[in-house]
Amino acid sequence: MFSHLPPYAGDPILSLMEVFQRDERANKVNLSIGIYTDGRGIVPVLPSVRTAAAEIAKEVKPYVYLPMEGHGGYRQAVAQLLFGADLPAPEHLAVVQTLGGSGALKVGADLIARFFPQPTVWIPDPTWDNHIGIFEGAGFKVERYPYYDAATRGLDFNGMLGKIDSLPRGAVVLLHPCCHNPTGVDPTREQWEQIVAVIEKRGLLPFFDLAYQGFAESLEADIWPVRECVRRGIAFFLSNSFSKIFSLYSERVGALSVFCPQKDQAANVLGQLKLTVRRNYSSPPMHGALLVARVLSDATLAAQWRAEVEEMRLRVRDMRSKLAAQLKTAVPDQDFSFLLKQHGMFGYTGLSAAQVERLRNEFGVYAIATGRICVAGLNDGNVARVAETMAEVLRG
Ligand code: LMR
Numbered sequence: 574m575f576s577h578l579p580p581y582a583g584d585p586i587l588s589l590m591e592v593f594q595r596d597e598r599a600n601k602v603n604l605s606i607g608i609y610t611d612g613r614g615i616v617p618v619l620p621s622v623r624t625a626a627a628e629i630a631k632e633v634k635p636y637v638y639l640p641m642e643g644h645g646g647y648r649q650a651v652a653q654l655l656f657g658a659d660l661p662a663p664e665h666l667a668v669v670q671t672l673g674g675s676g677a678l679k680v681g682a683d684l685i686a687r688f689f690p691q692p693t694v695w696i697p698d699p700t701w702d703n704h705i706g707i708f709e710g711a712g713f714k715v716e717r718y719p720y721y722d723a724a725t726r727g728l729d730f731n732g733m734l735g736k737i738d739s740l741p742r743g744a745v746v747l748l749h750p751c752c753h754n755p756t757g758v759d760p761t762r763e764q765w766e767q768i769v770a771v772i773e774k775r776g777l778l779p780f781f782d783l784a785y786q787g788f789a790e791s792l793e794a795d796i797w798p799v800r801e802c803v804r805r806g807i808a809f810f811l812s813n814s815f816s817k818i819f820s821l822y823s824e825r826v827g828a829l830s831v832f833c834p835q836k837d838q839a840a841n842v843l844g845q846l847k848l849t850v851r852r853n854y855s856s857p858p859m860h861g862a863l864l865v866a867r868v869l870s871d872a873t874l875a876a877q878w879r880a881e882v883e884e885m886r887l888r889v890r891d892m893r894s895k896l897a898a899q900l901k902t903a904v905p906d907q908d909f910s911f912l913l914k915q916h917g918m919f920g921y922t923g924l925s926a927a928q929v930e931r932l933r934n935e936f937g938v939y940a941i942a943t944g945r946i947c948v949a950g951l952n953d954g955n956v957a958r959v960a961e962t963m964a965e966v967l968r969g
Pocket of ligand 1: 703
């Protein structure tokens with residue numbers, strides 16, 4: 574019956590995590606998957622979330638189904654966090670709770686594919702590997718626009734803008750508003766202004782994927798391109814995730830927001846989103862949404878959480894500086910300042926697949942084959958060793 578099923582080659586990120594867990598070396602270091610660990614190397618339970626969890630535990634209620642669109646208080650709190658003072662009126666905005674950011678991408682991709690036949694999405698080159706799988710799985714043709722310039726280890730802005738400026742009206746363009754995964758290379762505010770202007774001029778449909786809000790500059794600054802689209806009246810899809818910024822990985826908490834500049838379209842969009850959810854998994858789970866809603870709707874907890882996000886952001890930035898400085902000492906003829914210009918959890922190191930393999934095999938330091946590391950996996954206890962081992966493979 575199943576003899577024609579090929580073996581699964583594995584996921585470049587999640588399967589490596591399994592290999593890491595089986596690795597018995599005591600000094601192994603996981604810089605592969607995007608998980609924030611604190612200064613002690615532990616995935617934190619944020620104190621704001623711990624308080625919310627304790628409060629919720631006292632109020633156990635029947636486990637009835639949530640509506641297809643998710644928990645009402647959660648959806649409101651998420652919309653407020655995302656859009657702040659630019660929050661569109663309800664007749665312009667459809668928000669559904671989703672299974673993390675991946676679930677939001679899938680629901681959004683399915684909806685677009687149903688109403689815009691033979692869709693194509695343009696994704697940055699490179700991007701998070703699963704973008705390709707999710708959009709192809711929903712029936713999209715996936716095309717790329719230039720993004721990373723290996724020569725400068727920065728953004729190929731002219732290539733990116735030029736390509737976006739050549740796309741047909743209605744084309745779907747996937748954009749990372751901040752902390753680009755996998756490179757850590759983001760456009761500046763001035764560059765975003767030009768990108769958004771081109772999107773408006775050509776009548777494109779941006780699909781923003783926001784998994785790291787608050788990890789680049791701040792919760793407000795990191796979502797600027799999205800809010801600018803609201804201000805300019807540009808329709809868009811926005812997936813967001815609370816895995817990293819609430820440290821709620823296994824809870825699968827995210828949302829999909831669709832901004833509808835034309836009045837009264839949001840009701841139909843919301844209806845079709847509900848149908849898409851129903852056809853995929855009926856309705857989302859409750860607990861993670863309750864945690865996020867509780868924190869965001871309580872002024873004290875929300876302020877505490879904002880400080881916790883800032884603490885995570887600053888710790889990662891500190892690790893970037895330490896890694897760059899120690900690499901510079903170990904390999905003085907090379908420039909590592911590019912690491913300091915990158916934002917968020919990830920960074921492209923410039924290491925080749927062969928060098929990454931050496932790092933893993935010889936030293937138990939895990940990175941992604943593309944040379945991506947998760948800087949948030951570094952701490953004062955491992956950064957020196959990681960720098961030494963990277964220097965070793967760089968020297969050849
Ligand atoms: C990553 O890029 O490592 C994270 O987004 C986790 C994942 O699901 O791939």
